[in-house]
Amino acid sequence: MALAVASAGFVPDRPDLGHRAEGFDLANPAFFADSLDPGAPRLLPPAAYRALAFAELEDDAVWTRSWLAIGLGAEIPSPGDLLPFTAGHHGLHVQREPDGGLVGRFNKAQHGGCRAVPLQCRTGTKTRCSFTACGYSRDGAVLPAGPDGPTPAMHQYLGLRPERLLPVAVRAWGPLVRINLDPAAAPPEPPREGLTALTGETRWAEFSANWKLAMQALAEGEPLAEASDSLRLTGRLATGELATIAVYFPNLVLIAGRAETCAVMLQPTALGQTLLRIGLLGSGDAEPAAAAPGRMSWDAWLAEIAARMAPAVATQAALTGPEADDPRPTNAAGLWLQRNIAARVLARPAATETQPLYATAQGRGC
Template sequence: MALAASSAGFVPDRPDLGHRAEGLDLADTAFFADGLDPSAPRLLPPAAYRALAFAELEDDAVWTRAWLAIGLDAEIPAPGDLLPFTAGHHGIHVQREAEGGLVGRFNKAQHGGCRAVPLQCRTGTRTRCSFTACGYSRDGTVLLAGSEGPTPAMHQYLGLRPERLLPVAVQAWGPLIRITLDPGAASSEAPPAGLVALAGETRRVEFAANWKLAAQALAAGAPRATGPQSLHLTGQLATGGAASIAFHFPNLVLIEARGETCAVMLQPTALGQTLLRVGLLGGGGSSPADLEASWAAWQAEIAARLAPAVALQASLAGFGEPIVTDAAGLWLQQRIADSVHARPAPAQTQPLYATAQGRGC
């Protein structure tokens, strides 16, 4: 029996039913074929940047399978400090343990106190929710525990018994924190050597572009080497200086220039909206003479790099003819296609739960 959206109050993501939009099978090899031609790489069809069904496919194949960069280790220095992050449709957090290590968990509630995810939360846009930290609300900032331990604001993440929450694999990856929702995911690459955080914070900026367009714009350059899950390029700053770029699939871009490294962590907040968590890194013992000047320079560089992506996203309504992409775009599209085709086939075809109304009672 088909589950009616109007009766249950939500539309379940059912990978076993496939992912289709705009008359296309989004998981079919034909959908990716034109975008993976190395002789004339082109952007994926428009549905990849504007269809909720493709975002759900990415949740199934990318955001729940790969190692994701979510912040800086220096952001949560003290026991009890908590860093939230939404991975695809799943709200998680990382907390500093008493002995100094990190522990990752799914948030207390994945769908709030709504009993079912409301339709307005399933439009591909993160909702500003004052009630809970679920997989469909926007992440808050870092929560610091203070001298008395976890604060009341942390309850929406931790609940009463955080040790009973579903665990998430987490690692300190150099100065960064990475997580994965896939217990079988291997950490295939070593972190960049010799980098430390120049500031114990990340700054956030949002752009009106799909995360794939934003990522390839940030990583624009000439390819020079590849790793198991990374692409290394040489590029140029908007001001004319040389830059070395490392794109770690799926959501981390490191731009090295002027004796510093800007770490940009991407997070979709809507189909056509991407939040960037930006951190400043440098060599051990080094620090910029004027940290605010460094922040301003990198923010200007990011804005300049993202301008073409924002313009391209705005043109999606008339996005009919194939659009040429660059080496970073081709590499990213290949990684996404590989992830889609490598995901395990769903073994369970029944919803995990349903409301009484949704069962037709």
């Protein structure tokens, strides 16, 4: 799908002009070349983890053109329930329909109540704003429907005529919900059979690391098998127990151990900040690992995730230091992720439209 290269008011992102930062053409294959050597895999140059221009490139090549995991179907069990998710710079939502199906849409208010996107919202950091459906603000929690249908809080998402909003492809992927901004996108690869949600909640944890560093840290292990959009690995939990890990590009990690599966869905909230939406899964005939479903399970899994994320946080901090340009190694998941990002950057369709949808006084320079 060739997304329109258009801007609403005064926004600096112009893919047709290229993506450049710190002396690099970020979309040039040479930017990725030294980091994709399987004999000596290493991180991309620091600009990939700290430059707004690279986040804009990822929005164009990754977040708008991939199947994203956004939550559990059990989070929105009733007709009218609404699950918000911001993909890159695009505010989206999935809503449960009266027949039990799912419908995905762009939010009504992509830029809140602003005539143009304020400059403070174009820093690579999701802002805390009263217009929670803005594509540049932080997501709120699931919105349950009221007894009479949509609630007033849903207006910023739905508007008055939700059927007229731009559609988003959505699929129930086992117990998870996945979306793609292209409504005609080919379906994702099938989910693992037999998984069900152990509880209808997700817990959120945020860490000071770029999402790419977070992904490779969560998926530490030895590779077993690779498909076009997935990677399977084997490893050990912090306790020493065996675990199997599955990574689905670009933002889903499934860590299986202790007769449970921990689903971690990644969402960038800043250049160096990643929000993890975490759900607990089990097989359809499995009993919860603890008598109180989740109490011990949640504590153990949150501790496991914190332990896995510690190296990513340390690496992100080092990327702002005086030795940031020194090559740093990456693991098998990191190499796989970087190869996928590079391939999608190179596969982007050429920009054909460069005119803004409309111009404000600021945008015209008046």
